[in-house]
Amino acid sequence: xxxxxxxxxxxxxxxxxxxxxxxxxxxxxxxxxxxxxxxxxxxxxxxxxxxxxxxxxxxxxxxxxxxxxxxxxxxxxxxxxxxxxxxxxxxxxxxxxxxxxxxxxxxxxxxx
Amino acid sequence: xxxxxxxxxxxxxxxxxxxxxxxxxxxxxxxxxxxxxxxxxxxxxxxxxxxxxxxxxxxxxxxxxxxxxxxxxxxxxxxxxxxxxxxxxxxxxxxxxxxxxxxxxxxxxxx
Numbered sequence: 413x414x415x416x417x418x419x420x421x422x423x424x425x426x427x428x429x430x431x432x433x434x435x436x437x438x439x440x441x442x443x444x445x446x447x448x449x450x451x452x453x454x455x456x457x458x459x460x461x462x463x464x465x466x467x468x469x470x471x472x473x474x475x476x477x478x479x480x481x482x483x484x485x486x487x488x489x490x491x492x493x494x495x496x497x498x499x500x501x502x503x504x505x506x507x508x509x510x511x512x513x514x515x516x517x518x519x520x521x522x523x524x
Numbered sequence: 525x526x527x528x529x530x531x532x533x534x535x536x537x538x539x540x541x542x543x544x545x546x547x548x549x550x551x552x553x554x555x556x557x558x559x560x561x562x563x564x565x566x567x568x569x570x571x572x573x574x575x576x577x578x579x580x581x582x583x584x585x586x587x588x589x590x591x592x593x594x595x596x597x598x599x600x601x602x603x604x605x606x607x608x609x610x611x612x613x614x615x616x617x618x619x620x621x622x623x624x625x626x627x628x629x630x631x632x633x634x635x
Contacts, residue, residue, distance in 0.1 A: 454626060455612070455623075455625045517565075518565070
């Protein structure tokens with residue numbers, strides 16, 4: 413199955429700033445997915461990133477707040493913009509791997 | 525709107541005991557996944573269930589899927605402390621790869 417390298421693993425950021433999270437996959441994949449896991453909660457899909465087209469956002473998530481890049485078939489970034497404490501979460505990327513889905517190691521974001 | 529309901533949400537077990545975690549979902553799907561998450565860690569894939577009647581076992585864990593009842597179970601046999609973690613089920617809505625997760629079951633196995 414695919415191996416995903418996600419970074420940073422954690423960060424503490426000031427409110428009003430932005431953080432870009434990167435995911436690198438060891439094989440080419442058509443779609444990459446970005447999830448948010450708020451403290452003590454389950455995972456919620458933020459958006460699906462396809463190479464060569466704009467990301468598709470789920471209800472409640474907008475491009476201005478979570479811009480995504482997908483420059484090639486092995487790499488994607490998610491930016492959390494103009495952060496507030498409510499954005500403190502774990503952010504994970506994911507890719508499909510034949511039968512299932514593999515997740516990156518996650519980025520634990522704390523906004524102060 | 526698809527809903528995925530897990531129960532129980534919290535489970536405290538003694539070592540050596542058996543228990544089942546249930547995952548109900550509200551729409552048709554033939555693909556269901558179970559993941560394990562340790563505190564501060566990412567998700568580890570446990571089982572991929574792709575058809576009605578699928579049953580998979582790994583060690584002390586066994587998962588099954590009944591697509592007609594829209595129910596999956598994760599059975600724990602003779603629990604050990606190392607199984608302490610949060611377990612999530614997730615339903616795949618189809619080719620778009622949109623996984624809908626249950627709220628998770630936080631399992632604590634005590635000596």
